[in-house]
Amino acid sequence: MNSYVENHNIFGVFNDEEILISAIKNIKESGVKIKNVFTPFPINEVFHELGLTTRFPYFAFVYGALGTILTFAGLYYTSVMDFPIVVDGKPHLSMAFIVIMFVMTINIGIVLSLVSFFTVQKLFPGKQAVIIHNDITDDKFVIVIEKDHNMSKPDVDKINNLLVCNGAIEVGEKNDVENI
Amino acid sequence: MYKAKVRGVLVEDHKTYKDITRDILAPIEQNAPTWWYPAIGVSIVMLLYGVWAGYVTITQGIGTWGLNNSMGWGWDIINFVWWIGIGHAGTAFSIFLLILRQKWRTSINRAAEAMTVAAVLCAGIFPMIHMGRIWMAFYIMPYPTSRLLWVNFNSPLFWDVVAISTYLMASATFWYVGMIPDFGTIRDKTTSKIKKAVYGFLSFGWVGSARGWLRYEALAMILGGLTAPLVISVHSIVSMDFSTSVMPGWHTTIFPPYFVIGAIFSGFGMVLTLMIIIRKFYKYQAYVTDGHLNAIAKILTFISLIMGTAYATEIFIAWYSGSEYEYFTFFNNRITGDHMIGFYGMITCNAIIPQLFWFKKIRKNITMVFIISLFINLGMWFERFVIIVTSLSKDFLPVNWTDYTPTVVEIGIYVGTLGLFTFAVLLFFKYIPMIAISEVKGILKPTSHE
Numbered sequence: 001m002n003s004y005v006e007n008h009n010i011f012g013v014f015n016d017e018e019i020l021i022s023a024i025k026n027i028k029e030s031g032v033k034i035k036n037v038f039t040p041f042p043i044n045e046v047f048h049e050l051g052l053t054t055r056f057p058y059f060a061f062v063y064g065a066l067g068t069i070l071t072f073a074g075l076y077y078t079s080v081m082d083f084p085i086v087v088d089g090k091p092h093l094s095m096a097f098i099v100i101m102f103v104m105t106i107n108i109g110i111v112l113s114l115v116s117f118f119t120v121q122k123l124f125p126g127k128q129a130v131i132i133h134n135d136i137t138d139d140k141f142v143i144v145i146e147k148d149h150n151m152s153k154p155d156v157d158k159i160n161n162l163l164v165c166n167g168a169i170e171v172g173e174k175n176d177v178e179n180i
Numbered sequence: 181m182y183k184a185k186v187r188g189v190l191v192e193d194h195k196t197y198k199d200i201t202r203d204i205l206a207p208i209e210q211n212a213p214t215w216w217y218p219a220i221g222v223s224i225v226m227l228l229y230g231v232w233a234g235y236v237t238i239t240q241g242i243g244t245w246g247l248n249n250s251m252g253w254g255w256d257i258i259n260f261v262w263w264i265g266i267g268h269a270g271t272a273f274s275i276f277l278l279i280l281r282q283k284w285r286t287s288i289n290r291a292a293e294a295m296t297v298a299a300v301l302c303a304g305i306f307p308m309i310h311m312g313r314i315w316m317a318f319y320i321m322p323y324p325t326s327r328l329l330w331v332n333f334n335s336p337l338f339w340d341v342v343a344i345s346t347y348l349m350a351s352a353t354f355w356y357v358g359m360i361p362d363f364g365t366i367r368d369k370t371t372s373k374i375k376k377a378v379y380g381f382l383s384f385g386w387v388g389s390a391r392g393w394l395r396y397e398a399l400a401m402i403l404g405g406l407t408a409p410l411v412i413s414v415h416s417i418v419s420m421d422f423s424t425s426v427m428p429g430w431h432t433t434i435f436p437p438y439f440v441i442g443a444i445f446s447g448f449g450m451v452l453t454l455m456i457i458i459r460k461f462y463k464y465q466a467y468v469t470d471g472h473l474n475a476i477a478k479i480l481t482f483i484s485l486i487m488g489t490a491y492a493t494e495i496f497i498a499w500y501s502g503s504e505y506e507y508f509t510f511f512n513n514r515i516t517g518d519h520m521i522g523f524y525g526m527i528t529c530n531a532i533i534p535q536l537f538w539f540k541k542i543r544k545n546i547t548m549v550f551i552i553s554l555f556i557n558l559g560m561w562f563e564r565f566v567i568i569v570t571s572l573s574k575d576f577l578p579v580n581w582t583d584y585t586p587t588v589v590e591i592g593i594y595v596g597t598l599g600l601f602t603f604a605v606l607l608f609f610k611y612i613p614m615i616a617i618s619e620v621k622g623i624l625k626p627t628s629h630e
Contacts, residue, residue: 036390036391052394054394078333079333110350130387131387178389180391
């Protein structure tokens with residue numbers, strides 16, 4: 001989960017995704033914990049190296065199933081229980097319900113998936129983004145490592161060196177960066 | 181998965197990530213080109229004509245249209261189906277190609293989705309206004325009324341309400357979600373304070389964190405997976421507005437697939453028209469390459485063959501079924517009769533002219549491709565005209581026979597929607613990245629010259 005508590009961080013900026021991926025591997029191997037990675041486009045190798053997975057597709061399936069059940073319940077209530085009117089001799093509980101159920105399964109599945117995405121990802125209109133680097137949405141890739149309160153200057157230098165040695169073109173510090 | 185470069189180079193001219201950002205944001209950062217202002221002026225004039233026609237319709241009723249007892253549907257439903265067909269392009273392009281993992285979609289999907297949203301908005305106007313008393317439109321929604329009645333859930337007309345509103349919601353949200361990272365890019369790159377504030381608001385605070393991208397990709401696949409069957413169902417449902425009736429020429433089982441494929445055909449045709457305009461006027465040849473246009477042309481050739489087969493099947497079954505009413509509709513009121521122009525226009529534009537795409541020389545000639553794309557748009561309008569006007573104007577009883585000519589009010593509503601569509605597309609050119617920046621960056625390295 002993301003968290004926005006005040007925190008101090010060291011970041012390294014990279015020019016290329018291949019250098020970024022190799023840096024992530026090396027930093028992991030050196031025992032330093034990566035707090036987050038920012039890229040201008042999705043990179044599957046980054047997800048793999050950071051061990052990220054999502055249960056989103058399972059949720060979407062449940063939302064769709066919920067949509068089917070709710071729609072059938074609504075149709076059954078209105079057309080069979082509340083006001084069972086005969087139209088063209090068709091039965092009250094009609095196979096034609098499938099059409100509405102099909103479309104509403106998709107409708108409810110989409111709406112709930114969107115709500116989940118924006119809620120879990122904590123995205124909303126007007127949210128002030130913490131921008132680590134101005135080119136983060138352009139052509140730069142960023143690795144963020146948390147700066148512990150007890151960290152001494154040599155420790156910080158060591159992390160900066162680690163980032164530079166692995167290809168970072170720029171290092172710096174930034175507060176309040178979201179956790180992975 | 182993407183080792184083989186079956187599509188060749190998708191981004192030309194050795195572009196870097198920075199070049200992509202700069203090129204795609206250029207129309208937003210710079211003043212609009214000189215042609216943009218007269219174009220938007222013309223679209224506003226067309227829109228005003230439509231507003232006048234809508235005002236006349238609402239204040240005086242649909243008696244101002246050329247409809248009568250036999251011709252209950254005319255330009256309203258012709259244009260409704262035409263726009264909905266065009267509105268299938270975004271989904272056909274963006275979503276089918278997304279779930280099929282086709283990388284060449286990335287330069288085109290944004291414009292196709294924008295076009296979808298504008299076209300579905302235009303389509304929605306027609307069924308609303310054709311009800312006559314538009315202020316009673318909420319009657320079509322299922323809600324507990326004082327009359328203790330529910331809507332007829334078994335009616336294809338109600339299915340239409342559910343399907344089209346769901347389709348509008350799905351395509352609009354899919355389009356918007358796709359733009360969030362690009363709005364973030366504009367927020368970070370623009371020098372204008374106003375743009376920074378506006379696009380910052382619209383970007384929802386997007387920063388491109390690893391988990392954000394993972395969830396974003398999962399959401400895109402979920403929306404794509406859910407919306408792909410929706411495309412099939414929406415135009416199948418539109419076709420059932422016709423095929424569940426008993427009118428000759430309408431009551432056929434071929435209608436749902438025939439309508440779906442026709443919709444994708446017209447949508448691809450409009451995408452081709454629009455992408456050639458974007459490519460030419462905004463100099464996006466490096467992103468919308470000859471290869472992209474070639475691929476669309478090839479798909480259109482194939483769909484055109486299916487369209488031709490559908491037309492031939494309808495005619496064959498009208499004869500083979502032995503139904504004199506079906507025979508009359510097809511042989512005396514389409515192939516011959518008062519509406520021959522519409523019928524032959526449909527066959528020529530949809531089944532014959534696109535076959536020119538078999539020739540590589542024609543596929544490579546952008547002017548020819550553009551002209552053929554316009555013929556497809558016209559042909560699909562003819563198809564809807566033929567379906568609606570021939571079947572309704574001469575039904576089972578000769579005493580009911582009539583003819584149909586649209587009035588200036590009906591024409592005005594259609595012209596108004598063309599104006600609305602053009603207006604929306606021109607705003608899109610100016611204020612929204614026409615090509616999905618983050619998506620093109622994602623396919624740059626595996627598909628570029630390097």
